[in-house]
Amino acid sequence: MRSGFKFTSYQAPEQSPFEKLFGIFKELIVHTSGDFDEAIDWLRELDKEYKLTTPEYTIEDFIEDLKRKGYIRDQNKDGDGGTALTAKLERAIRQSALEQIFGNLKRSGAGNHTTGYTGIGDEHTGEYRKFNFGDALEQISMTESFRNAQIAHGIDSFQMDENDLVVEDTFHKAQMSTVLMIDISHSMILYGEDRITPAKKVAMALTELIRTRYPKDTLDIIVFGNDAWPVELKDLPYLQVGPYHTNTVAGLQLAMDILRRKRNTNKQIFMITDGKPSCLRNRDGTYYFNSNGLDKHIVEQCYAAAQTARRLHIPITTFMIAQDPYLKHFVSKFTEANQGKAYYAGLKGLGQMIFEDYKQNRRKNIRG
Numbered sequence: 001m002r003s004g005f006k007f008t009s010y011q012a013p014e015q016s017p018f019e020k021l022f023g024i025f026k027e028l029i030v031h032t033s034g035d036f037d038e039a040i041d042w043l044r045e046l047d048k049e050y051k052l053t054t055p056e057y058t059i060e061d062f063i064e065d066l067k068r069k070g071y072i073r074d075q076n077k078d079g080d081g082g083t084a085l086t087a088k089l090e091r092a093i094r095q096s097a098l099e100q101i102f103g104n105l106k107r108s109g110a111g112n113h114t115t116g117y118t119g120i121g122d123e124h125t126g127e128y129r130k131f132n133f134g135d136a137l138e139q140i141s142m143t144e145s146f147r148n149a150q151i152a153h154g155i156d157s158f159q160m161d162e163n164d165l166v167v168e169d170t171f172h173k174a175q176m177s178t179v180l181m182i183d184i185s186h187s188m189i190l191y192g193e194d195r196i197t198p199a200k201k202v203a204m205a206l207t208e209l210i211r212t213r214y215p216k217d218t219l220d221i222i223v224f225g226n227d228a229w230p231v232e233l234k235d236l237p238y239l240q241v242g243p244y245h246t247n248t249v250a251g252l253q254l255a256m257d258i259l260r261r262k263r264n265t266n267k268q269i270f271m272i273t274d275g276k277p278s279c280l281r282n283r284d285g286t287y288y289f290n291s292n293g294l295d296k297h298i299v300e301q302c303y304a305a306a307q308t309a310r311r312l313h314i315p316i317t318t319f320m321i322a323q324d325p326y327l328k329h330f331v332s333k334f335t336e337a338n339q340g341k342a343y344y345a346g347l348k349g350l351g352q353m354i355f356e357d358y359k360q361n362r363r364k365n366i367r368g
Helices: 017-031 036-050 059-068 087-102 142-153 196-213 233-238 248-260 296-311 325-338 350-367
Strands: 072-074 083-085 114-119 123-130 166-173 176-183 218-224 228-231 266-273 279-281 287-289 316-320 341-344
Touching (some): 017 036, 017 059, 036 059, 036 083, 059 072, 087 196, 087 350, 176 248, 176 350, 196 218, 196 233, 196 350, 218 248, 228 248, 248 266, 248 279, 248 296, 266 350, 279 296, 296 325, 316 325, 325 341, 341 350
Parallel strands (some): 176 218, 176 266, 266 316, 316 341
Antiparallel strands (some): 072 083, 114 166, 123 166, 218 228, 279 287
16 A cells, blocks of 8 residues: 555635624624725625625625624614724734735744743743842742752752752843834825835734734834824724825934933934925924925935934835836935835735834844
């Protein structure tokens, strides 16, 4: 009898009618910036074209299941005040973005960026050393310490002193504080290309990644148009592009202010943008705009902000969703001023690039 492998055709796992519609619905919610009614209208149109439902399970059945499972709720008790998305749905959208962009990553314990330095850390190395003054009591390996005491003093007259104590070494796990800047200027939806939805997905995926795999790291998300402001985690699916110019300097200044307040030493800024800086806020509260080419005054302020970040040891990684030669020249000089990095890319693979750069920056900071 011959041994070996027998190959059979792959059978995809069976999806329930709800699961099939739920995957599409989550995508539509992100595209419509959280507008439930618009998302359902789109779902109905898709159903007409692709026959997503059956007489036994309709769109109305799906909506009822969303309510029953706690993904949506009526705005008021009478049920006539519209439909609100719940925190459970927002979490499901982030998890879906994580799976799409970064793959299925397993939850792990605290920290999780291991350094090459041992001492008082988070992860046991399996190596033992003698107890030194200042070592934490929880680091003492009682099993090894008792063994030492038995060998040194015998079983009949058992005693233990400081010389018998053994400590299990641990690795330090470095922490990283990241600010993700997202351009929400009007150009992010111009020219028939939706650039804000992939940017939102990246933000949600990176947030969920850090929350589950690197829980000691921090991620702050800010958006920038004419001004810059922070965005809470729960608001990510609802981000919208506005009739804004691009105030890159305001975004960088806010990002640096946030990172100055972080205690850990490893800090970085990721910036997703598709356009040239075209706006500054003056000291008197008025705005200076110039969308015609690269304004020297605005550009010089961007370079100055990049240099300030460099002096604060905050590297900036720019993800430029544009291929214009003059913008590449600006980003090149901006990156040189900060000694950071830049990627010139389309939307495809943006999330994977950010994930890889996140890991590389962690290793670089840990080794440094």
